[in-house]
Amino acid sequence: MNTPRLVLQSVISASLAGFLLAALAGCSGPDKELPLFDQVNRLKDENAQLQEQLQHSHAEVETLKKQLKVLAALPDEVKGENLYNLREVKIARLTNLYDKDNDGKKETLIVYVQPIDQDGDIIKAAGDIDIELLNLDNKDGQIRLASWHTKRDELRKLWFDTVIGANYRLVFDVGDKVKDDSDSLTVKVVFTDYLTGRLFKQQKEIKPRRD
Numbered sequence: 001m002n003t004p005r006l007v008l009q010s011v012i013s014a015s016l017a018g019f020l021l022a023a024l025a026g027c028s029g030p031d032k033e034l035p036l037f038d039q040v041n042r043l044k045d046e047n048a049q050l051q052e053q054l055q056h057s058h059a060e061v062e063t064l065k066k067q068l069k070v071l072a073a074l075p076d077e078v079k080g081e082n083l084y085n086l087r088e089v090k091i092a093r094l095t096n097l098y099d100k101d102n103d104g105k106k107e108t109l110i111v112y113v114q115p116i117d118q119d120g121d122i123i124k125a126a127g128d129i130d131i132e133l134l135n136l137d138n139k140d141g142q143i144r145l146a147s148w149h150t151k152r153d154e155l156r157k158l159w160f161d162t163v164i165g166a167n168y169r170l171v172f173d174v175g176d177k178v179k180d181d182s183d184s185l186t187v188k189v190v191f192t193d194y195l196t197g198r199l200f201k202q203q204k205e206i207k208p209r210r211d
Contacts, residue, residue, distance in 0.1 A: 085118040086125050089191040091204040092167050097174070097181050106208075107175030109133060113168040113189055115200075122166045124159050126152050126194040133174060134186040134203075145185070146177045152194060182208045 092112035100108040115125035133146045150158070150170060160169045178185070188203040 084123055084125065084195070086115055086123070086193050086196070086198070086200065087118050087120075088116045089189060089200040089202050090114045090116060091187060091189055091202050092165065095187055095204060096206045097178065097185070097208070105175070106181040107173060107178070109172045109174045109178075109187075111170045111172070111187055111189070113170065113191065114166070115168075115191065115193075124156070124166070125191075126156065128152055128192040128194075129155055129168065129170070130190040130192075131170065131172075132188040133172075133177065134188060135183060136186055137184065146172070146174060148172060184208070 092114050095111050097106035098108045099106045114122045117123045129150045131148045134143050135145055158168050184207050186203055186205050191200040
C-alpha cells in the first residue's frame with residue numbers, strides 16, 4: 001500500500017498549486033493611477049516577494065521529497081495502514097449529561113471517545129466522528145434526539161491527554177433536546193478512520209448521574 005507516497009505527493013501538488021495561485025493573484029497589474037516610478041517600484045517589490053515565495057516553496061518540496069524517501073525505505077510491514085492498526089473505538093465511562101451552569105438541569109452532553117489500536121493502547125487516530133443521542137424508550141416515537149458531525153480538523157483540537165486517560169472530548173448543548181434528564185439515554189458513535197476508510201461503531205447507555 002503506497003499511502004505515505006500518495007499523501008506526500010498530494011501535499012507537494014497542493015503546495016505548488018497554492019504558490020501558482022498566489023503568483024497569479026499578485027500579478028493583477030499595476031494601478032494605472034500611480035506615477036510610473038511608483039508602479040515600477042511596486043512591481044519590483046511584488047517580484048521580490050514572489051521570488052521569496054518560490055524559494056520557500058522549493059524548500060518545502062525538497063523537505064517533502066526527503067520525507068517521501070524515508071517513508072519509501074520503510075519495511076512493508078510498517079507502511080500504509082500498518083503504521084497503526086485501529087481495532088476499535090470505545091465510549092469512555094465518563095460520557096454523560098452534566099449540569100455545567102449549576103441551575104439544577106443537566107443540559108450539557110459530554111462524550112469521551114477513545115480509539116484503540118491492536119495493542120490495546122489509546123491512540124490519536126485521525127478521522128471524522130458522527131454522534132447521535134437516542135432515547136430508545138421514547139413513547140412518542142422520536143428516538144433520535146440530536147446528531148452531530150465533527151470533521152478531522154476540528155476533532156484533532158479536542159484531544160485530551162491527562163493522568164486519568166487520553167480521549168477525544170466532545171461537548172454539546174442539549175438543553176432544548178432533552179426534556180427529562182432523568183431518562184436513560186443512548187449515545188451512538190461512528191468513527192471514520194482516515195488512514196483506512198473503515199467505520200468503527202459503538203454505542204453506550206448513559207444513566208442519570210446523581211451529583
